[in-house]
Amino acid sequence: MGEFAVVAAGYPAEMETFLDSNPGFYSRFGENYLIPDYTAEELLQIFESMCQNKRFYLEDDMKEQVKKIFTNMIAADLPHFANAREAENLEKSMRMTWVENPVNRVDEATGETRSYYTPEHIPEQYREYLEDAPEKVTEEKEAFQISGDTLGLPKENFKYEEEYMDQTKSVVFIRTKRGRSVSNGSGSIITTDGYILTCNHVIDKAKEIQVRVRKAQDGEKAVWRKAKVCWFDAKLDAAILKIPTDENYSPLPLRAADAETLPGEAIYLWGYPFGSRLSDSSDGLDASLFQGSVSSIQRKGGLSRINANMEAKRGCSGAPVFSKKDGTIIGILCGSQTEGDSNLVEEINYVLPVKYILENVIV
Structure with a gap:
């Protein structure tokens, strides 16, 4: 019989509840690894990869706009933020808006007709994350001291x-x-x-x-x-x-x-x-x-x-x-x-x- 491994994955709080549900789980799952969430830059790379797989291209300024969306969503600490799945959800939503307003261009070098995502294809539910976050006013504080x-x-x-x-x-x-x-x-x-x-x-x-x-x-x-x-x-x-x-x-x-x-x-x-x-x-x-x-x-x-x-x-x-x-x-x-x-x-x-x-x- 071949060897196999069982991996249980989830968010930390939910995994704590899962492990607590059975006294034997702690000994059976002997190794714990905390994998940090993706950064905005990493989510942009995942998003671009998904676009390429669907044979879509991004206009020049779209990369910065998509990265800004992810940056602001992370900063908002949304309770149901889907991490890498959020990149997938954004791409799917943009594809649906593209169907209503398709943008195709002929590549001059290859003669190939390419489909492009433009700012107009950003779904309404994501547009609030394109707004600039208010600048934080920093005040000089006295050095902290304990008597x-x-x-x-x-x-x-x-x-x-x-x-x-x-x-x-x-x-x-x-x-x-x-x-x-x-x-x-x-x-x-x-x-x-x-x-x-x-x-x-x-x-x-x-x-x-x-x-x-x-x-x-x-x-x-x-x-x-x-x-x-x-x-x-x-x-x-x-x-x-x-x-x-x-x-x-x-x-x-x-x-x-x-x-x-x-x-x-x-x-x-x-x-x-x-x-x-x-x-x-x-x-x-x-x-x-x-x-x-x-x-x-x-x-x-x-x-x-x-x-x-x-x-x-x-x-x-x-x-x-x-x-x-x-x-x-x-x-x-x-x-x-x-x-x-x-x-x-x-x-x-x-x-x-x-x-x-x-x-x-x-x-």
Whole structure:
């Protein structure tokens, strides 16, 4: 009997629902791949290919107009935008309008009669996307800063065995929405008034950000807060969120900028791997613990990286990485570097040192 593979494809939120519908699906679909939507330029190329297959040609200015349609449709974040199928739908609709007003021209070089799409063939339902988007007025803003007085203080005699569980109260579960897509990440409360440290890629381009401050327990409901982005740095892959200040939060302490992190130092991470998949409900989900050690400190892309000999999973991005020695956050988990081929892939997780946060936003 021959070998075969089963591929289930769909939008992220719908695929999460699909995988949750049967407890055995997660083990059966062991690999997950997020394929980004096509860009406007790529959709134009798909559209042109479809036109050529139907033996249609585009007038010179039509390429720019079609690209503008796709650009504005993507920017509008339409709930039922069909991605590559939208290129197919546009071509079909233009063919129908062409039938009512055919345009044929003889090619001078070959003598061949060719059918052309012109601006008049753009269907009415697509014309609104030819309008120029209003220009955004950018205002100069003061540099974002956090007062050092609101930060958590390291404990003088931190005892890991006695205190590591208490830290989970300030490790948050982050849920973001981007159109139809829902994704998850981790973060940490670092000030008494509700500033949260996480990765930029966790919240990048999110239309809505929800932070679970406390899980459901003892008959009480989980506490979710709507968060806003106060600061981000794409190069650092770091971001600061803010949740409402209707209570005083217990901030987790950051390692001082002049404190050294060395290879061999024992470390651990609290995070939320695989989002809500580990629990019946995201309201009752507990943080997961991963432990290891610092393997090296390297320079990559002009920045220091703490490479960690420690396991971490998808969903842990933005999670705080602590030192067992003093209980301070030495950095946030940003990702992993992989090496290998189809037979063997190895990876090492890397952490952004908190010194960059202290240098950029703490006063």
